[in-house]
Amino acid sequence: MNLEEALALWKQKLPETGCLNQLESETVSIDESLGRITAEPVFARLSSPFYNASAMDGIGVRFQDTIGAGEATPVRLTLHEQFEWMNTGNVLEDKFNAVIMVEDVQPVDDKTVEIIAPVTPWKHVRTIGEDIVTTELILPDGHRIRPIDLGAMLATGLTAIQVHKIPTAMVIPTGSELVQPGESLQAGNIIEFNSRVLAGYLTEWGLQAERSPIIIDKPEALKKAISDAVAKYDLVIVNAGASAGSRDHTAGVIGELGEVVLHGVNIRPGKPVILGIVGGKPVIGLPGYTISAVLTLNLFVRNLADSLLGAQSSPPRLLEATLARPLSSKLGVKEFIRVKLGQVDDVMMATPGGRGAGAVMSLVQADGFLTVGANSEGLGAGEKVLIELLRDEHEIQNTLVFIGSHDNILDVLANLLHRLRPICRLSSAHVGSMGGIMAIRRGEAHLAGTHLLDEETGEYNIAFIKRFLPDIPLQLINLTYREQGFLVPRDNPLNIRDFSDLTREDVRFINRQRGAGTRLLTDMHLNRLSINPEEVNGYDREEYTHMNVASAVASNNADTGLAIRAAAVALDLDFVPVAEERYDLILPKAYLNDPKVIALLQTIKENEEFKQTVKSLGGYDLRDCGTVMYEQ
């Protein structure tokens, strides 16, 4: 079933459950009502003000007594008979019908004042009901109560109102492999965090969300958990067991207890979602992968949550952007692609990111989702696309977009920049040195990081800039010198010394992706030694960051890989140095006056914490940090 059909079916089925028709309400004190949704219209109990009040500091008078007053013909008034002193808010006695501001009153003696201008009736008087007249509508029903609404309701003498009850939701994590955070872990365990993420979204949407204990993969256990939950909660989420595997019981159990409205939607990620109804309550089975679960929660539960709240749904936040790279998509499936956004040269560029359904960090770092329809095989670079935002637009507009080679210093910079200039965010995409240069050429990034050695000149980066970016005025600014070398387990058990060791049968190498400066360094050395890449066991296995190479070695998925010393230090590996190389930033001159860029350059040039932190990472030399190495 495609997504549109699924949403239509769900929208049609839900009212049949009755769960949306009879929203329960409760009485709450107005003092406790902030953010709640009114369950009936709120009418004024008293008028406000409920007595005639002075709107100024001054004197209360009868306007008739002031007629004829003028500079040449001042009028004198007598205390208690013709006037009374008043503070703002004081009651205007019935015998008076106007107020004269204190600035316009000239005291003569204890009991007499003089005025030099007449006053019109009810001048500077807040008359009864001036703000609100009793019985008038203050708030319609279905209104989310704001701070100022508290004032309007209390001002008219109300103390309590009817609001919709806060709907409740139960999130049931299932899976025998799950363990609670903090419990001891062994291989095969999965830390149970999805229920926290899902309950977090439900909480942000205004529901009272709870989490059940972990339910093991047995139909009876799940059956009891769902039965108990539908008896008590307005909405039940089961995560996961939604696939078709031998341990996936969710659909079967929902079917036994009630009705499976739908199992499986033609989307990616999120295909195996289950929409069900048990005991008149919506029961939704979400896929196990976090990204799939979050996406299907948004698609099928978000509007339902608003309906249960009695609130109006907010439309998604959409933003038009330009696709930075071509994107392929599977025909016949609607795909939701995580993208990063960056405003570069007044163009909002969308760069597609990781597509793995288990890649939690890719969603942490994503700025939005791009939807590619089932009828599309993909989109071309430069196409206009509509992005559903995951962050505020102003946050995206204040994002400094870095694309290029990975280095651990980028984490340090991201963090410091955000602290020193909280509105700034550094977004970095690690696509290798060549990817960075191409991103600058396409206007996709503010700056790129690169460490490309030109074999002929022995110079870093400049030859590549001249070849690929000849027409762009730019500065090449050094960030650091750093050591590259072989990462090996402690004490180097296979005794790896140089590139010739990579051809050994007992050595499993792990490589970097095409376009990475480190990959080119490897190729250069292999070439010098006339080693055919096919002789290297693992040459085809690619990782995208130094840390992933280090991780492969640390976890014995590989025996060695080429990476920077900082990655070895971070994961407590040994390091066999190969070269010192120069890592520079390419910065088009067009962005030199961008405040984000200025903040970044200031940080790398002047900030002591930056220098200290980088040194502690290991393998860096900042002797030229911030220096312009070349410009054009």
Add this chain to the structure above:
Amino acid sequence: MNLEEALALWKQKLPETGCLNQLESETVSIDESLGRITAEPVFARLSSPFYNASAMDGIGVRFQDTIGAGEATPVRLTLHEQFEWMNTGNVLEDKFNAVIMVEDVQPVDDKTVEIIAPVTPWKHVRTIGEDIVTTELILPDGHRIRPIDLGAMLATGLTAIQVHKIPTAMVIPTGSELVQPGESLQAGNIIEFNSRVLAGYLTEWGLQAERSPIIIDKPEALKKAISDAVAKYDLVIVNAGASAGSRDHTAGVIGELGEVVLHGVNIRPGKPVILGIVGGKPVIGLPGYTISAVLTLNLFVRNLADSLLGAQSSPPRLLEATLARPLSSKLGVKEFIRVKLGQVDDVMMATPGGRGAGAVMSLVQADGFLTVGANSEGLGAGEKVLIELLRDEHEIQNTLVFIGSHDNILDVLANLLHRLRPICRLSSAHVGSMGGIMAIRRGEAHLAGTHLLDEETGEYNIAFIKRFLPDIPLQLINLTYREQGFLVPRDNPLNIRDFSDLTREDVRFINRQRGAGTRLLTDMHLNRLSINPEEVNGYDREEYTHMNVASAVASNNADTGLAIRAAAVALDLDFVPVAEERYDLILPKAYLNDPKVIALLQTIKENEEFKQTVKSLGGYDLRDCGTVMYEQ
């Protein structure tokens, strides 16, 4: 001092207090951390996944064993030796290095499977650290934690993190005239609601806001309250006592206890604000009028709240609009004007609203603030203005804009429309029948309400449309017939029978504003009886709604006024009928297909609750409701 100087001074003084430099942090469980602000960068404790895991349901294999497999050359694998069955997430044993999807596996017998394609190394394997490598940055500091962030942190084995403490604020209501909501009221009392409104905003901004008991107008009492508060809270708000009156002690007390940084800013409303520092804590004295207090809280406390939270400030939500009417402003003072917004004909029109600092309802109903600089004497109709929004833009875009004559049915309609079509909101401005016609002419409203009798023809509304709206294709649709008459206290003590009674010396009349249909009705009758308006005591006193006229009579501010029967019924007054009149809606044909208009017309034509509610109001006849009376 002008606003810009005041803000600059405040921004300069605050860091001196130290309150912003040493934000306290605390450890919280990640399960409790949603919405909190990180106090330090968060790094991954473990890699995720922390073991090599199958990414699919299928079999774990050594890729070497699959080389050469093809349709013609299937390869058989033996259980436990060459393969293991795997569910998604299962541990891939060290001896294996790839997974084949279950769909591509042909079981032969209990212990044997057949495959017909080779697999590449690490295919369908989530390798250690694929998502996050231990020690990598997950979140920078100063980051507000979102639901997905919980997942990323928990996935790497973290269970607790450092976050900034939630800053605390104390709101101190002062004033001997204040009483708590629900306490018995007498004239001169003011219900204490400002502290609720102010604490409400502070809560929405993320602070933990508390309210103190009411402090009476004695310096010693206020001194103790402020001293106690600065010892315990990060921020103290005093409301009010900020003016220069005899009972306004706030500035004096702040000065005695610490420093008054500033008293009085050249803005309206909000002039008497006090910014102070006591014991290193910001102490802000806000004016007593609610609108002034809310405005100055936004101007001087909102960014401070973000700083105390350790969070980045969101920029104001701004929207360009076209000013619907000219607007005068006092030279030398920066004015903040409440406006209503409505998108009519693709133009966002801003209509200035009530300017009284005590008019709480005008802020409840406002959509935004327009700022008029100190150097401006006003703005012209049609000028482009920038509005700071108080509502979401989509809510404004879904607002049906009614301008014209007041009728109590509008409350009923506003409420029903919102319930039946929650995204729709009816915004009504009561400026009289002629005001409504002019609003249609200016493209300022979707529809107008009018009840203008043409004396020559005896017909309602049509003559006025022909004169003032000759070129606009429109429909004139009846809403109701209604009774107009004299509102008088119960049993009509002054025995008012007709318009000739208005000239009596003992009768205090209250009139409607110029342009109101009811005003014209009065004038017509006075004219017929050859009564000079100057003979009517109170002819010059104007109210803008039927309900305000009723309120004046009910509170003995006047003896009688002309209004609809529903207003008499609402306030339990007696009613002396004068005329039945026709109240119609003017609807330009351009808006006939607008879904909001369609919903409104459906409601008045078909909705039973609408009919019943209107009847219960008294004095209405719906015999032509929804009928097109005229079109052009």
